[in-house]
Amino acid sequence: MTYDLIIRGGTIADGRGNPLFEADIAVIDGKIVEVGSVSGPAKEEIDASGLLVTPGFVDIHSHYDGQAIWDERLLSSGWHGVTTTVMGNCGVGFAPVRAEDRDVLVELMEGVEDIPGAVLRKGLKWDWNSFPDYLDALERRRHDIDICAYLPHSAMRVFVMGERAVRRERATDEDIAEMRRLTVEAVKAGAMGFSTSLSRNHRTKKGEPIPSMGANADELSGIALGLTDAGRGVLQMILNLGPEDREEEFKVVRQMVTESKRPLSLTVLQRIRDPEGWRDTMEMIDGLSEEGYPVYAQTIPRPLGTLFGLDMERHPFCFHPSYKKIAEEPLEKKVAIMRDPDFKKKLLSESADEKNETVVKRVQNFDFMFLFGDPPNYAPDRSTSIDMLAEAAGRDPFDFVYDYLLEDDGHSMLFAPNSGYGHHNLEGCKELIQHPRSVVAVSDGGAHVAHISDVSFSTFMLSYWGRDRGEDALDISWLVKRITSDGAAVVGLLDRGMIDVGFKADFNIIDMDRLEIERPYMANDLPMGAKRLLQRAKGYVATIVSGVPIYREGEETGHLPGKLVRGVQPVPN
Numbered sequence: 001m002t003y004d005l006i007i008r009g010g011t012i013a014d015g016r017g018n019p020l021f022e023a024d025i026a027v028i029d030g031k032i033v034e035v036g037s038v039s040g041p042a043k044e045e046i047d048a049s050g051l052l053v054t055p056g057f058v059d060i061h062s063h064y065d066g067q068a069i070w071d072e073r074l075l076s077s078g079w080h081g082v083t084t085t086v087m088g089n090c091g092v093g094f095a096p097v098r099a100e101d102r103d104v105l106v107e108l109m110e111g112v113e114d115i116p117g118a119v120l121r122k123g124l125k126w127d128w129n130s131f132p133d134y135l136d137a138l139e140r141r142r143h144d145i146d147i148c149a150y151l152p153h154s155a156m157r158v159f160v161m162g163e164r165a166v167r168r169e170r171a172t173d174e175d176i177a178e179m180r181r182l183t184v185e186a187v188k189a190g191a192m193g194f195s196t197s198l199s200r201n202h203r204t205k206k207g208e209p210i211p212s213m214g215a216n217a218d219e220l221s222g223i224a225l226g227l228t229d230a231g232r233g234v235l236q237m238i239l240n241l242g243p244e245d246r247e248e249e250f251k252v253v254r255q256m257v258t259e260s261k262r263p264l265s266l267t268v269l270q271r272i273r274d275p276e277g278w279r280d281t282m283e284m285i286d287g288l289s290e291e292g293y294p295v296y297a298q299t300i301p302r303p304l305g306t307l308f309g310l311d312m313e314r315h316p317f318c319f320h321p322s323y324k325k326i327a328e329e330p331l332e333k334k335v336a337i338m339r340d341p342d343f344k345k346k347l348l349s350e351s352a353d354e355k356n357e358t359v360v361k362r363v364q365n366f367d368f369m370f371l372f373g374d375p376p377n378y379a380p381d382r383s384t385s386i387d388m389l390a391e392a393a394g395r396d397p398f399d400f401v402y403d404y405l406l407e408d409d410g411h412s413m414l415f416a417p418n419s420g421y422g423h424h425n426l427e428g429c430k431e432l433i434q435h436p437r438s439v440v441a442v443s444d445g446g447a448h449v450a451h452i453s454d455v456s457f458s459t460f461m462l463s464y465w466g467r468d469r470g471e472d473a474l475d476i477s478w479l480v481k482r483i484t485s486d487g488a489a490v491v492g493l494l495d496r497g498m499i500d501v502g503f504k505a506d507f508n509i510i511d512m513d514r515l516e517i518e519r520p521y522m523a524n525d526l527p528m529g530a531k532r533l534l535q536r537a538k539g540y541v542a543t544i545v546s547g548v549p550i551y552r553e554g555e556e557t558g559h560l561p562g563k564l565v566r567g568v569q570p571v572p573n
Contacts, residue, residue, distance in 0.1 A: 003033070005026070005045070005544070006026050006046070032499065046542060046549075055508075056484070058487040059085040060298070060439065060441045060490060062074075062447075063089060063447035065094055066109065066123055066446070068147055070123035074562075080537050082445075085443075087149050088191075089238075090113075090196075095129075095152075097126075097129060098159060104166060105158065114450065119527050122528050135190050135566065144550045144551075151182075151187070151191040153211075156223075157171070176222035179223050193227060193233035194223055194235055195235075196220060197237065198212065201240075220255075224260035234262060234264065235265070241266075241278075241281050265296040265298050265491075285437050298441040300420050301460055302464065303421040304419045305415055305416050305421070307452065315363060317347060322347040331411075347402075366390070369387075371404060376520070386400065430465070449530075455535065459537045462510070484497035492569065494568075496569070504546065507543070516538045517535065518536045518537060537554065538554070
């Protein structure tokens, strides 16, 4: 017998959390056929001696809905070992859609996920109307990694209700019945389930609440019953979960899961300004779980935050009148202007010219803003915040930041965590990723393209929590389980995330000594040459999808074996 691929002598983290062991892995037709001591030839062999071999990572919260139409490589996910991603989260997406509503969906995605409207209008082909048509369009395109998609609530609401959805009117019984029918249709065609958002932070480009904010519990439960009708599928939500919202929102969650009996996951993060509030949320999730309802928290292993810099959308001076005049200049020219002492003096004498005080505070919150560095530091010490560094240097924070932003020819970055960094540490993150009802997710891959880069969460999970914490390090095998089989199980992808006979042959071969996140950089490679942040990693010797290497040492192999995954996948026989 000749195998397609043999991975020789690697240290195996099997995705189940079992102790590490050394073994060979043999692959035929994209499936694992042997794990142990494998003899015989193969078309390709990889020597993994001294290296960690894991299942491919499963990311259940991304927003590649548009990028998957125009791009073969869903970067930066593949650079960080992700081999399967689920998009269509938070209730926004591009199907179902009527031709006259395309701009509405573009404005929704632009507002909620910060993907420029001009990019979407250029890149989207719109060779679909229904959600099954959209899945077919995805299937016609080649990709590096496997993709899955949720049916997005706001898109479906606009499809059914038109302008009434945009005005956030209540759905009629007829509207709910039609959305329930469309949900059945989508799930049977291969949707992973249904996603929605009730978050007040999710607004259109024009600043209006998104259509799903008009939904009440009856509408959401009616749609969830579409999954019951289809006999499969999962629910995904994002809520506000503030102290004033939590109880009322969980009444909605309760109604959805008790009536539909379908699994549900929702984003739970440690907020900077409410660092203990997540505990109340997890108590409610635990309560529903104890009653037998499958509810999970999607969380993160590190702080989520915004990156500020002169080559990006935002930084502490982006609303100052003098800066606005040069904002569109090329970076090199911008830096030259800002190095003029007279320009600096004038800019620092100004105040932000922006009516939205909340937005201004976000870019000037110096007690939660840090020098990012290279390699980037996602776990900064409180003493290294801008306000503390400026105080230690006897300088005004604005003056301090101004000079820092000009370093490295204007490529310096600031990191402003907005969640996962309560009490100025990562202990909340640690507790959340260890919680039995949580699943590690929320990469937001494909979204917030010019100021957030969180797709490296998987690399951080292994390097920071598994290697760099010394005696406080968490077990590597358990960490691998959290970013492989646990996430896969929550969404029903039971054919991957484990290294065992019959399972899908998705792997990472990792040199743990070299594993490192690189500093993000700005690329002008979106449609129309628009900007986006990309982020590489070191230490991934190979990333493999369906038995085919797609990256070697972070470089493309030319292979694109990724496929559209249609719906729940059973455990291999």
